Structure formats: C-alpha cells, structure tokens
Amino acid sequence: MDRRQFLKSSSALLTLGAMPNILLATPSEGFDYELIVAPADVRIAPDGNTPAWCFNGHFPAPVIRAKQHQPVRIRVVNKLAEPTTIHWHGLRIPIAMDGVPFLSQAPIMPGETFDYEFTPPDAGTFWYHPHMNSVEQLGKGLVGAFIVDEAEDPGFDADVVMGLKNWHIRDDGSFTALTTPRNAFRMGTPGRLMTVNGKVAPTYYIPTGGAIRARLVNIDNTLTYNIRGDGSDLTIVTVDGNPIATPRPLQQHLMGPGMRLDLGFIAPDEADQIVTLYHKHEVLVRFKTVGESKQRRALPRLPLNPIPTPDLDNAETIQFAFEWDASINPVKKDGKVNYRFWTINRKAWDGMSAKHIPEPLARLEQGKTYIFELANLTQYHHPIHLHGHTFTVLDSNKQRIEPFHTDTVLLGQNETARIAFVADNPGRWMYHCHVIEHLKTGLMGYIEVS
Incomplete structure (x- = not known):
C-alpha cells in the first residue's frame, strides 16, 4: 500500500496496521478460515522467485484473527506431497487440537483435510506452523501469525503484525541449505536475507499522533533477534502473547525463535516522521506518520490474561x-x-x-x-x-x-x-x-x- 492509498483507506483498515503485502485468512463454508498448504512461487529475493511452501499461495501467510473466549474453526487442506499438521504456538487449547503428529493427532496426509476447533482463553500475539519435517516445512515458508483480539477493544489506532524471518535463499531466489550438521551442532544454520513480512526493511504508514501496537513474531528457524528502536518512546506491553503487569521501556529485547513481542508507542505528532526498529544495528522496519494528528497522549492498558496462579x-x-x-x-x-x-x-x-x-x-x-x-x-x-x-x-x-x-x-x-x-x-x-x-x-x- 503506498502513501496515497493509505490516506484514502478507512479507519477499519488502520486497525489492521495498514500493512502492505499481508492478508487476512479467508472464511470457508462452515468454517471461520480455510488454510490450503501447497507449493507456491513467491517473490522474496531481488532477482527471482522462490519455490516456497505456503498457506493459501502467498507469503506472508494469512493473518488469522480470533476473539478471546469465542470459538474459532479452521479447516486445513494439505496439497503438499508429504504429510503435515498445524500447531497453534502459545495457545492453551485441548490436546486434540495441538497439531503434533501421533502425540495428539494423525498426520494430515496429502490430499486430506483436518478441522481444528478451539476457544482461545487468552488474548495476544501467537503464531501457527507445522510440526512435521519442521526444518523444511517452516524453512520454506509455512509460518503465520495468529492474533487473538481482546474481548473488549483496547483502543489502539493501528495494530501492525510483523513476521520476522531470515530466508535461506540466494539473490536469484533459489534455496541455500536449510540445515548443515556443522551448524545444527552449534546455533543453527543462518539464513541470508532478513525480512519483515517477506520484505527487506519495509516502511509502514501509521497515523500521526496515534497509539500504535506493533506485534513482532519471530517465525525464523534459527535467529535470535536483538530488538531496539528509536524515534519514539517505545514500551514493551506484552511478552509472548501475555500482557505484563507493568509495561516497561524498550532498551533492548532478545527474541529467540518462536517468541513474540508487542511494543506500544505514541506516534510522533507531526506527519512524515520516522520510528525505526532494529535487529542490533540493522534496520528491521520503519514506521512513517501520515495524516492529521490524533493527539493521543497515553497508551491503552491491556488486561492480563487469566493464567492460573501457581501454588x-x-x-x-x-x-x-x-x-x-x-x-x-x-x-x-x-x-x-x-x-x-x-x-x-x-x-x-x-x-x-x-x-x-x-x-x-x-x-x-x-x-x-x-x-x-x-x-x-x-x-x-x-x-x-x-x-x-x-x-x-x-x-x-x-x-x-x-x-x-x-x-x-x-x-x-x-x-x-x-x-x-x-x-x-x-x-x-x-x-x-x-x-x-x-x-x-x-x-x-x-x-x-x-
């Protein structure tokens, strides 16, 4: 989405983060969402397509949005030449829906479907991925964000979902080795191209002076991100899908594979200003303010999830x-x-x-x-x-x-x-x-x- 399109967009679109190159999952008859798992050529590298494995023929994968305390039904159709499953990472759901082959369900064989149905008790930022042939299925693109919205809208002006992934690809789009024994024995085989929602250092437009929720999801196989930022007072509001009792300023934060981080900030009060997030010293993503100022002065507070208290x-x-x-x-x-x-x-x-x-x-x-x-x-x-x-x-x-x-x-x-x-x-x-x-x-x- 370019700047002109953004300015013409509705406030409803703003709440989805006004995100270029990202889709919401679509409903199917009798289901809230349908996910088709299949090979697809996608453009990630500068000089050629990548023969990825995708949900619904696209990367980034569709964002699934559910509602806290409300059931969600998702049909998964396997069009790969090998079995798969889907695990809903971080969600406290019944074992039959956890998506681990043999331990909680039979693998979804090629040409078969499996229907997942559960009611999320917690609001927050989660994600989904297979739990079979994980190096290849996740490494080739079968990773996506799963957002559970609060029972009551907390009132952010923009809600931006960002999947962080280092792709194991060359400039022409072909894959490099997803794993090598030498690296598996150490920290894992690093990718070559660091992306946010499949783009290198993208810029997202946010409302001037608005209250922004930036959701970071580490969907990488290997990399631990060291997150920091500038251009605004960035605040950590949730860690791995769970709001923290006392939000704290972001200085730096380590996110291992599978981990998530929600940052809140008040966008600069003038148009065309930039807020930047980094991995170490490398730019991950930029936010640019547009439109008239919303003149927000404080971030919304998020209710804590109903986690049982340990004795x-x-x-x-x-x-x-x-x-x-x-x-x-x-x-x-x-x-x-x-x-x-x-x-x-x-x-x-x-x-x-x-x-x-x-x-x-x-x-x-x-x-x-x-x-x-x-x-x-x-x-x-x-x-x-x-x-x-x-x-x-x-x-x-x-x-x-x-x-x-x-x-x-x-x-x-x-x-x-x-x-x-x-x-x-x-x-x-x-x-x-x-x-x-x-x-x-x-x-x-x-x-x-x-």
Whole structure:
C-alpha cells in the first residue's frame, strides 16, 4: 500500500496496521478460515522467485484473527506431497487440537483435510506452523501469525503484525541449505536475507499522533533477534502473547525463535516522521506518520490474561538439563547418519510414529503446581517452549527477572532459570527448544499431564 492509498483507506483498515503485502485468512463454508498448504512461487529475493511452501499461495501467510473466549474453526487442506499438521504456538487449547503428529493427532496426509476447533482463553500475539519435517516445512515458508483480539477493544489506532524471518535463499531466489550438521551442532544454520513480512526493511504508514501496537513474531528457524528502536518512546506491553503487569521501556529485547513481542508507542505528532526498529544495528522496519494528528497522549492498558496462579509453597520441583550429546551418531538402514547432537536430561529425542511413542520426560498430576529448573549447560541460546500451558518465569542465575508469563523462555549460555505453572491441561505436551535444528537433532521431548 503506498502513501496515497493509505490516506484514502478507512479507519477499519488502520486497525489492521495498514500493512502492505499481508492478508487476512479467508472464511470457508462452515468454517471461520480455510488454510490450503501447497507449493507456491513467491517473490522474496531481488532477482527471482522462490519455490516456497505456503498457506493459501502467498507469503506472508494469512493473518488469522480470533476473539478471546469465542470459538474459532479452521479447516486445513494439505496439497503438499508429504504429510503435515498445524500447531497453534502459545495457545492453551485441548490436546486434540495441538497439531503434533501421533502425540495428539494423525498426520494430515496429502490430499486430506483436518478441522481444528478451539476457544482461545487468552488474548495476544501467537503464531501457527507445522510440526512435521519442521526444518523444511517452516524453512520454506509455512509460518503465520495468529492474533487473538481482546474481548473488549483496547483502543489502539493501528495494530501492525510483523513476521520476522531470515530466508535461506540466494539473490536469484533459489534455496541455500536449510540445515548443515556443522551448524545444527552449534546455533543453527543462518539464513541470508532478513525480512519483515517477506520484505527487506519495509516502511509502514501509521497515523500521526496515534497509539500504535506493533506485534513482532519471530517465525525464523534459527535467529535470535536483538530488538531496539528509536524515534519514539517505545514500551514493551506484552511478552509472548501475555500482557505484563507493568509495561516497561524498550532498551533492548532478545527474541529467540518462536517468541513474540508487542511494543506500544505514541506516534510522533507531526506527519512524515520516522520510528525505526532494529535487529542490533540493522534496520528491521520503519514506521512513517501520515495524516492529521490524533493527539493521543497515553497508551491503552491491556488486561492480563487469566493464567492460573501457581501454588509455589506446595510446588514440586523437577530439574531439566539441556546438553550436547557426545555419543557417536547412529547410521540408518539407508546409510544416512541419524544426527543426535542435543539432549534433555541426557536423552536425545529419537522421533515417534503411530507404533512408537517414547516415554515422557515427566509425568505430572493435573491441577498440581510444578517448578521446572531449566539448566542450559551449553554455550548457545535455547528458546525452550512448552505446549498447552503458560508458565511464569520466576528467576535466573544470569539476569534479574521481574516474574512474567510466557510459553517460551530464552536460556543463554550456562543460564539456569526457574519456571512455575499449574498443570491444568491434560494431555501429552511437547517440550522442546525452538531452534528447529536443535529439536530435530535431539532437544525435544514431552510431558504428560493426567
């Protein structure tokens, strides 16, 4: 959308962020949305198309918007030549809707459909992606934002959704290696082209003097973004889909793969002014003010999500150590190496099938509070994600923590953090690092709540 189109747009469009190159998912008969998973050529690189895998033939993927406490029905149609599923990252939903093959549902085979239906209890910024052949399916583009709007509109003047992804592509659009053993053993294989909604350093138009909500979603396989900004007083209002009790100024914020960050700010009170967000010193996105000033002076306040309060006095503590696997990697029957570089409590995830479900890392009692002590005994970052629950980060041996709610905690080198949650959602829930090459080479397991 160019500046002239923006100025002609309605206020309803402003609430969607006036975003160039991004779509809302479309309804289907009997469903709120239909997602078609299929190959599609998309233009990301400067000199040629990329043979991506997409939702509804487009990248960025359609933004799904649901409403807190209201049911949403989504039909997924698989037109790939391989099975897939869809996981709704960060959403506290029933296990049958979690989208993990064999653990919670049968894979969606080529030509088949699967209908997801659930009622989001929490408002915030979430996302969706497959949980099969993850390096390739996510790496080639099957990643999208899922927004759950508050039960009552908080009253921002613009709501901008931004998916951050480094593409593994050359200038001509062809793919480079999505993974290599050398990099999977370390921090993961980096992409070459850093994009926001499939564009390099795009500029989005925002209302002059308006209250802006900027939603950042790290949909990358590998990269931890170091977010900072200038041009306005930027405030962190939510972390990983959960509003924080006391919004705080943005100085810098690390976002591992799978993590989200909502920033609020009052746009400059004059037209043609710029607010910029950076990854380290590299421009991610610019916002430019247009139109007459809305003269907002304060940001709307977001209500906290209804997260169960952990009973810390009666909690059971379980320790988890994330380490390298020093064993010799096994060779499959076809002669290919079955790389296993990472472990949780000295066990590497070896996959599962309809006939083989490994033992859980822990068995939890429904309704009971647990404290997980997470020890990263490596020199690399690990964003540790738990399905089906929202936990409270209590403290860390490396940084001062103001307790906050999340579904993914970023552990730095040799960092130990404690998290607490009420095991209130029965089922077998995946529990893994969200650096995709790490989970694919061992750093994954599940917990069982019963």
